[in-house]
Amino acid sequence: xxxxxxxxxxxxxxxxxxxxxxxxxxxxxxxxxxxxxxxxxxxxxxxxxxxxxxxxxxxxxxxxxxxxxxxxxxxxxxxxxxxxxxxxxxxxxxxxxxxxxxxxxxxxxxxxxxxxxxxxxxxxxxxxxxxxxxxxxxxxxxxxxxxxxxxxxxxxxxxxxxxxxxxxxxxxxxxxxxxxxxxxxxxxxxxxxxxxxxxxxxxxxxxxxxxxxxxxxxxxxxxxxxxxxxxxxxxxxxxxxxxxxxxxxxxxxxxxxxxxxxxxxxxxxxxxxxxxxxxxxxxxxxxxxxxxxxxxxxxxxxxxxxxxxxxxxxxxxxxxxxxxxxxxxxxxxxxxxxxxxxxxxxxxxxxxxxxxxxxxxxxxxxxxxxxxxxxxxxxxxxxxxxxxxxxxxxxxxxxxxxxxxxxxxxxxxxxxxxxxxxxxxxxxxxxxxxxxxxxxxxxxxxxxxxxxxxxxxxxxxxxxxxxxxxxxxxxxxxxxxxxxxxxxxxxxxxxxxxxxxxxxxxxxxxxxxxxxxxxxxxxxxxxxxxxxxxxxxxxxxxxxxxxxxxxxxxxxxxxxxx
Numbered sequence: 001x002x003x004x005x006x007x008x009x010x011x012x013x014x015x016x017x018x019x020x021x022x023x024x025x026x027x028x029x030x031x032x033x034x035x036x037x038x039x040x041x042x043x044x045x046x047x048x049x050x051x052x053x054x055x056x057x058x059x060x061x062x063x064x065x066x067x068x069x070x071x072x073x074x075x076x077x078x079x080x081x082x083x084x085x086x087x088x089x090x091x092x093x094x095x096x097x098x099x100x101x102x103x104x105x106x107x108x109x110x111x112x113x114x115x116x117x118x119x120x121x122x123x124x125x126x127x128x129x130x131x132x133x134x135x136x137x138x139x140x141x142x143x144x145x146x147x148x149x150x151x152x153x154x155x156x157x158x159x160x161x162x163x164x165x166x167x168x169x170x171x172x173x174x175x176x177x178x179x180x181x182x183x184x185x186x187x188x189x190x191x192x193x194x195x196x197x198x199x200x201x202x203x204x205x206x207x208x209x210x211x212x213x214x215x216x217x218x219x220x221x222x223x224x225x226x227x228x229x230x231x232x233x234x235x236x237x238x239x240x241x242x243x244x245x246x247x248x249x250x251x252x253x254x255x256x257x258x259x260x261x262x263x264x265x266x267x268x269x270x271x272x273x274x275x276x277x278x279x280x281x282x283x284x285x286x287x288x289x290x291x292x293x294x295x296x297x298x299x300x301x302x303x304x305x306x307x308x309x310x311x312x313x314x315x316x317x318x319x320x321x322x323x324x325x326x327x328x329x330x331x332x333x334x335x336x337x338x339x340x341x342x343x344x345x346x347x348x349x350x351x352x353x354x355x356x357x358x359x360x361x362x363x364x365x366x367x368x369x370x371x372x373x374x375x376x377x378x379x380x381x382x383x384x385x386x387x388x389x390x391x392x393x394x395x396x397x398x399x400x401x402x403x404x405x406x407x408x409x410x411x412x413x414x415x416x417x418x419x420x421x422x423x424x425x426x427x428x429x430x431x432x433x434x435x436x437x438x439x440x441x442x443x444x445x446x447x448x449x450x451x452x453x454x455x456x457x458x459x460x461x462x463x464x465x466x467x468x469x470x471x472x473x474x475x476x477x478x479x480x481x482x483x484x485x486x487x488x489x490x491x492x493x494x495x496x497x498x499x500x501x502x503x504x505x506x507x508x509x510x511x512x513x514x515x516x517x518x519x520x521x522x523x524x525x526x527x528x529x530x531x532x533x534x535x536x537x538x539x540x541x542x543x544x545x546x547x548x549x550x551x552x553x554x555x556x557x558x559x560x561x562x
Contacts, residue, residue, distance in 0.1 A: 197287025327427020439551025
């Protein structure tokens, strides 16, 4: 919840605009400002103060507890010119909140966090728990000092600056699930590599289950911060001791059916769980259910004076790389989605067509490795992106428009298997960008057809065009004409003309949303195929489409509403 506090009528007006923009996510605190700040600080994850930063500093100073406990605080000035990230820039999300407030109120976000100002990811923003000498290592990164990245395995981290690398250095950024000695020149990132399988008798006390897990990890020299999940059998999904242990560790509880666990090979099967829940192993089998290396075989709790009521086992899973397939939109920067921009900044490896890479180079963080190639190398780029993700890296594979529409998603997913995480990031397609320029040509059923026979036989393309013509479906033609392929568009238009009148509106848009954009609305009988090239999208209306005030408009139904 985001607490909103104002001190004046002007501040209240801005406060109410934000509350209206984010219904259900905000809470307005009325009354004396000091009391309102105290309540919001205690009750909300984030707080927005619509008054001076100096006043906010004096009010929140007595309330501060620490970076991990304090909410993020943003101040918006009386003139609504600035949204200042005041407290909890990273941990409290104030930096991001300032940007979102700026979008709503039309003001300028002000972020002074050193790593953000230098466009370097903070150690506490890498998506992993971090401990140790965070400030010392961050300072070395910002000062350009050599920093050794010492990792047990490759994890899909965001790009790190060029001064952070594998060469030995006095300052160390370590990525490990192992407990390491404290060092004033070392920070430790904790990857989510460990799965703890847990079994318990009915009524097993929380203290016994949690104590066993913590003791087992400690004895094995493993950090509890690297536990990704607790796992058990379905029959124990509601066992209070197990549920409480997962909650205390701050990790999800994952359960598996007894049938599935019974099929997992384990070193220490037992008749007791087989009789109780239908599988000869719970702790080891649930830890190994998704694969991995068994680090700690089944251990029993030792409560003293009675039989053990809990068991656990620990497995280390290999890292999973991350492949984001990102649609860049039709070309205009303001049609690149915020999610796409976030993925570009998150990726340590970018793979794409050289001309698309040029469009977004300024969005990449320092240290991003760029692998680009020219036209016609789609399959090669897909294989490269998947191979980099399989090596454990965070990869962005880019395409224009939407990456799933005549672009890179399908060749990439054809190469990918279930050993990497794949994220699709939608983009604005050329058809949609062109439609917005033309008016509303896609108001009823519509289809996109590529006229390129490079990957599809012309007989198949012609059959699809004929089906769309007979069904009276609006058609957007991609790849309509090139220097070596000049007869397909006239043929497609000829097929449509068998079912539509010559005055059917046709929209022709070249380089939609780009600086040299051009567009015109013509007719099926008047369109000139020679004026069309590969940078053009051609949209042919259905029998209900009309030209109104120079725009193509297709009604949502076949009856025009008065």
